[in-house]
Amino acid sequence: MGLLTSAPCAARDFRMTRLRAALLLLCGAAATAVAAPPLQVNGERLNAHLAALAEFGKNPGGGVSRVAYSDADRAGREYVLGLMTAAGLEVSIDAAGNLLGTRAGREPLRPILIGSHIDSVPEGGNYDGDVGSLAAIEVAQVLAEQHLRLRHPLQVIIFSNEEGVMLGSSALAAGFDATRLGQLSQSGKSVRDGVRFLGGDPDRLAQLQRQPGSIEAYVELHIEQGGVLEHEHVQVGIVEGIVGIVDAEVTVEGLANHAGTTPMDQRHDALLAAARFVEAVNRVVTATPGQQVGTVGWIKAQPGAYNVVPGKVTLGLELRDLDARKIEELYRQILEQAQLIGRLNDTSFRFERHVAATPALADPALQALIGASARKLGLSTRLLPSGAGHDAQEIARLGPIGMIFVPSVGGISHSPKEYSRPGDISNGANVLLETVTAIDRTRRAR
């Protein structure tokens, strides 16, 4: 009966002998044969871990300022590494400073990746990144506790510096531009020094790159960072993809002049033209059906005094959508409007355009698995795009990605006021766990 004790099932370093393969079948069958009730995470433990992680870099507003490469970031990562070890994962830190925790699989298959990040924006909250990171570890912990070994290897990844330059995920997916190593991060350290500070090796980043097709799937749980789920009382969001982003720095040139002595009909007021432009952006973006967004988020008028007609205005335009062609069409219409507006008071518009992100679509089969997993758990779902960027968009270069959203109260994020309810977080983690096992059951090596 020794064969039926739990020890072999829980063994971390499980080599594929025939005997052990037979054991695995038994153990696996024990855990998966019963379709109902599905596996459940320990929601109380997960939320307790979230509260504990919130101590690292705690800010007065009740959130965290745990920017990448700060002391708080490093201390938080040490805490998380401890949780990973406790969850029976084989842990390591790679050259990019990513925390990796592997649970071996039963078959020689491509790994299933789950994870997120724990660095925050300055004056950030306790949920963005943290929820997905600790839920991934919780999934591993449950598998360990249930002595459940998947067919695929499972890799939990806590990506380094997501909020800054999405370094960890882009280094894995070969999307990182090494010239950015010299860039100053929010911590005050250069990215290069920051990577070293976390135990990585900036000179070996290139060696990290994985091959496209090398992963079975990547699934990330995240808070929505918007108000759609909460607004519609939906428990789980199935992400259709991560939007592409086109930015442009727009310069409006007019003629600065005395605001008292220049008659209205002789002005070339750059701010008046800019104001018409801001309105036109809103008009163009809202005129087309769809979920696209367009924003003018910053503006500067020069010289900038009560008594001077502004001669020059610069402003920041941003367009986002899942469909790159739609972004292009909106951009074209906006350029056209700018031409028309410039003619009204003889001002000129100049655009410095920058593609900040290309759309990363979630794999349709993974979307379906996430949906089925949520329904199996009795949770309501809806499809929605992710308007915010995530590590998943980088990992999409390597294989199929899926993302699970849980509601953000008030749609607030990147703020100490960011909040997701413990029950929603547990729901999300359960969907993640169910999805991982579903992938493991249904997907095959290609």
Next chain:
Amino acid sequence: MGLLTSAPCAARDFRMTRLRAALLLLCGAAATAVAAPPLQVNGERLNAHLAALAEFGKNPGGGVSRVAYSDADRAGREYVLGLMTAAGLEVSIDAAGNLLGTRAGREPLRPILIGSHIDSVPEGGNYDGDVGSLAAIEVAQVLAEQHLRLRHPLQVIIFSNEEGVMLGSSALAAGFDATRLGQLSQSGKSVRDGVRFLGGDPDRLAQLQRQPGSIEAYVELHIEQGGVLEHEHVQVGIVEGIVGIVDAEVTVEGLANHAGTTPMDQRHDALLAAARFVEAVNRVVTATPGQQVGTVGWIKAQPGAYNVVPGKVTLGLELRDLDARKIEELYRQILEQAQLIGRLNDTSFRFERHVAATPALADPALQALIGASARKLGLSTRLLPSGAGHDAQEIARLGPIGMIFVPSVGGISHSPKEYSRPGDISNGANVLLETVTAIDRTRRAR
């Protein structure tokens, strides 16, 4: 024949004895009896003085940075004081740092005041203030050379710190708020220290105040600082008055949110509301016939990033017109528009209103005299408001004011590119001279 030599006519300290009164009549008659040709200034000398003054605080752009209380300001004033002395004026520096130069009159009448200022804005030009200052001295010089003593005392005043707080003129006219002495001036010195630096006495400013009705007239020559005269090929502008100014700091409150995750219809975008407001200001101001102007000259959006919907915008509104009631009506309409705009995306507007200047109308009789003087010299004229502020608006508290404008090329001012043609400057100085003698002839003590 000794009586007919020029010496007595040129005497600076001319006391009213009968003999000398008789002399004066002779000298005066000699200069004024011949109606044509009128007295002429020495335009070449005047423009040479302008060029010499331009050396003090010369900036790389070809203008001057001679801000009040700077070393360049003090050095420029010393140069000007020399010109005043050479013009036979009795000079002094008052408690406000104004340079005063008096030419005694033949009768015990109220003084005729002429003058302007020689301080500049940072990165200013060579004409704003300088033209009126040096032309006033030129007028005194011509009177001295022509041995012409007016009935009224003539006072040439070079006002201190016009560009900053209009200190010199407002101190004379009791409009200076002594709490502003602590304010930092563009020179880096406090106004208090600056006044001392120029040889004034900030503690004795109150004693400077003159009584309303204590002056016969104040006439100031100035460059237009706008493009109306040049645009219409008119040589001399007869100023109808100096516009009143109402400022408001406008705060638009919305809700800052993630620009990627906040759907367009759930935004409370403060910058979109502000843009609609900037357009509305332009629409309201241009919808009514007249010469009123309205400007939004500065704007700040917070937090101010590509990826954040702006939650708060502050901006500066300014309205100017000769008619205070018209300003009020425009302001009322703008408030109404702000209410409507706020309702569109649930943002709120708050106005902090400040009356920066009340309109100061030019005396109609003086306007007529200026017009007649210009026509006598064969110069074309038009009436126009002064959209810019001038010392004259302060002196208007003391008695009738008049202003003469000469064309500014391209309407440029407060810039090294500010330029008025030598011929136009000479024309303006001749009109000033002619106007002064006309006032002296026609106006009576009330």
